[in-house]
Amino acid sequence: MLHAVIMAGGSGTRFWPKSRRDRPKQLLRLYGDRSMLQQTVDRIAPIVPHDRVFVITGADQAGAVRDQLPEIPAVNVVAEPCPRDTAACVGLAARRIHRLDPHATMIVMPADHMIKPADRFLRTVLAAAEVIEADPQSFVTFGIVPTRPETGYGYIERGEPIGEPRGVPMHAVVQFREKPDRATAEAFIASGRFFWNSGIFVWRAKTILDALAEHRPELARGLEKIGAAIGTVDEQKVLTSIFPTLERIPIDKAVMEKAKGVKVLEVVYDWNDVGDWRALKELQPPDSDGNILQGKVYAVDTTNAIVVNDDDGLIATLGLDDLVIVRSGGATLIARKDKLDHLKKLVEGLDQAGFGEML
Amino acid sequence: MLHAVIMAGGSGTRFWPKSRRDRPKQLLRLYGDRSMLQQTVDRIAPIVPHDRVFVITGADQAGAVRDQLPEIPAVNVVAEPCPRDTAACVGLAARRIHRLDPHATMIVMPADHMIKPADRFLRTVLAAAEVIEADPQSFVTFGIVPTRPETGYGYIERGEPIGEPRGVPMHAVVQFREKPDRATAEAFIASGRFFWNSGIFVWRAKTILDALAEHRPELARGLEKIGAAIGTVDEQKVLTSIFPTLERIPIDKAVMEKAKGVKVLEVVYDWNDVGDWRALKELQPPDSDGNILQGKVYAVDTTNAIVVNDDDGLIATLGLDDLVIVRSGGATLIARKDKLDHLKKLVEGLDQAGFGEML
Numbered sequence: 001m002l003h004a005v006i007m008a009g010g011s012g013t014r015f016w017p018k019s020r021r022d023r024p025k026q027l028l029r030l031y032g033d034r035s036m037l038q039q040t041v042d043r044i045a046p047i048v049p050h051d052r053v054f055v056i057t058g059a060d061q062a063g064a065v066r067d068q069l070p071e072i073p074a075v076n077v078v079a080e081p082c083p084r085d086t087a088a089c090v091g092l093a094a095r096r097i098h099r100l101d102p103h104a105t106m107i108v109m110p111a112d113h114m115i116k117p118a119d120r121f122l123r124t125v126l127a128a129a130e131v132i133e134a135d136p137q138s139f140v141t142f143g144i145v146p147t148r149p150e151t152g153y154g155y156i157e158r159g160e161p162i163g164e165p166r167g168v169p170m171h172a173v174v175q176f177r178e179k180p181d182r183a184t185a186e187a188f189i190a191s192g193r194f195f196w197n198s199g200i201f202v203w204r205a206k207t208i209l210d211a212l213a214e215h216r217p218e219l220a221r222g223l224e225k226i227g228a229a230i231g232t233v234d235e236q237k238v239l240t241s242i243f244p245t246l247e248r249i250p251i252d253k254a255v256m257e258k259a260k261g262v263k264v265l266e267v268v269y270d271w272n273d274v275g276d277w278r279a280l281k282e283l284q285p286p287d288s289d290g291n292i293l294q295g296k297v298y299a300v301d302t303t304n305a306i307v308v309n310d311d312d313g314l315i316a317t318l319g320l321d322d323l324v325i326v327r328s329g330g331a332t333l334i335a336r337k338d339k340l341d342h343l344k345k346l347v348e349g350l351d352q353a354g355f356g357e358m359l
Numbered sequence: 360m361l362h363a364v365i366m367a368g369g370s371g372t373r374f375w376p377k378s379r380r381d382r383p384k385q386l387l388r389l390y391g392d393r394s395m396l397q398q399t400v401d402r403i404a405p406i407v408p409h410d411r412v413f414v415i416t417g418a419d420q421a422g423a424v425r426d427q428l429p430e431i432p433a434v435n436v437v438a439e440p441c442p443r444d445t446a447a448c449v450g451l452a453a454r455r456i457h458r459l460d461p462h463a464t465m466i467v468m469p470a471d472h473m474i475k476p477a478d479r480f481l482r483t484v485l486a487a488a489e490v491i492e493a494d495p496q497s498f499v500t501f502g503i504v505p506t507r508p509e510t511g512y513g514y515i516e517r518g519e520p521i522g523e524p525r526g527v528p529m530h531a532v533v534q535f536r537e538k539p540d541r542a543t544a545e546a547f548i549a550s551g552r553f554f555w556n557s558g559i560f561v562w563r564a565k566t567i568l569d570a571l572a573e574h575r576p577e578l579a580r581g582l583e584k585i586g587a588a589i590g591t592v593d594e595q596k597v598l599t600s601i602f603p604t605l606e607r608i609p610i611d612k613a614v615m616e617k618a619k620g621v622k623v624l625e626v627v628y629d630w631n632d633v634g635d636w637r638a639l640k641e642l643q644p645p646d647s648d649g650n651i652l653q654g655k656v657y658a659v660d661t662t663n664a665i666v667v668n669d670d671d672g673l674i675a676t677l678g679l680d681d682l683v684i685v686r687s688g689g690a691t692l693i694a695r696k697d698k699l700d701h702l703k704k705l706v707e708g709l710d711q712a713g714f715g716e717m718l
Contacts, residue, residue, distance in 0.1 A: 017675070301701065316691065317694070318693070318694035320682075330671065332672065332691060333677070334676050339677050340677070346659045350675070
């Protein structure tokens, strides 16, 4: 049976001041009436019922996650005692799911990506499940056709075409590549053989656990101990003591780079990782001045601006271009769009500057 | 005896959102602990006791003025029923003062100029009083040596030097000129014969009333009726019915352009009319990045910015140059410095945009 694992970690710096430590991106309503996490659950719901949806999140955020998802059993919201990267996260989920259904197939996906339309996404997921059904040992990843030489994403090099399940083009995978430098990214794009790694994976729970045991035996042993305690009185104690000792490594590097039989589906839907405020233009069409305005905003002689006002007061702008302005929870950010890459640095500096209550 | 008349009108648009309709520039603490109005009273206090200080203000603002100046007799704070420009304002004050002291000399000055140091200002005022003492028919104005071809000020062309009372250079006045265009302003500067008109005048109350009667007889008749009612039960009724009918004309144009025996003192103090937020750099020295920051502000990679935060929350800036950012009373303005000339337009548009409560 198909299970869904939603990875909902994140430190909440890229959408500051709307995102905070206890309110990271995936819990925000950046567009529409539902948070990105809620939209992720809604999207998969037609093929994965709520009791087979698992959310892995941080201890700080588990309460808010349960509040946002009353339809998901509370026990399915798993709080990591501390962040340990995606191999430990995926392994933790696989242990739980394997215990419930030894033949389970699981889709692993981030909580904070914009994906539309939902029906095309579901077609891709069902295609992946079909591939796993036919060959339970396979690893399926979702690749995005790149539109620019982005240095912030991992890449997947595709090999031979190996079919088109449900009309979704599929290739063998030659290699996974971590975030490249600019020249390498340009060469990737020019070759026409690379996808962006979307961070969505489909596999049997047993397959990924076996692969972790093969390639990362120590990490797998830790996960096994945590798994053995699930449902016992010691469950939380074991998790709290062992999880923080697990190796910090991404699942791509721990397993995917070494595994055999990895396949990549070329996604047939629109995708955006909503990296920072600039991504808002993909979610809400700008007005005729190129502006995206939310809340009480009065813009004069202002172009290509993103102005989000979550608070009660007014934001008035005069003679601006290419700025991002966000007021939320009593803090206001004003930044040049092309400097937003440094927002993390700004947020990290707040504590030392005496504004820790704004984190 | 010397009396002081402080003109404290103003619509409160140039320092929005800190200035509002009922809280114009002169009532704000833009720097230091006292408002500009309070500083104006403090500055003249060594030579004009509080009971000889008169403040002419708008009906909306009289309450706030009295609150800020508990040391001034409440009856000396005169509320104009509506703004009628400076000839009516000066005439109204002169009527009151002449009634108390037929030989009174009065200094008329704006409430919202930065002047320092105070002792040099007082020396200039005493020089003017001395000139009036010697020739009670004269009109004395204060001229500022211009530093740029400003098109926003009136100018005074000087004639022959006619002495140096208390060490302050004095000239006869050839003509008053209203705000010039750019080319004219440049010619004024190049000639070396022009001062900026500082809006400070010294004369006998009787002299200015006689001059109004000569050059603006209708306006003078209206003022006479208002003056006759002072101290009677009809005082307020007469003021309210007649004042709005008075001609709207600046005192420069009504009298000074036509009067004989006008003298200009070249001021020996630092002066700034604090025209808008950009003037803050004259009042508070910028830091090493060229920034002026007030209140809770965290600036990263930000230069030549003015950031004033009167409210509780935080303002964080990233990658900005040459911006003005002000949060006050629940409204935030973000403007490019070189667009501040259009702030009035923005403020005037607020009402129609549904943000009238922010005016």
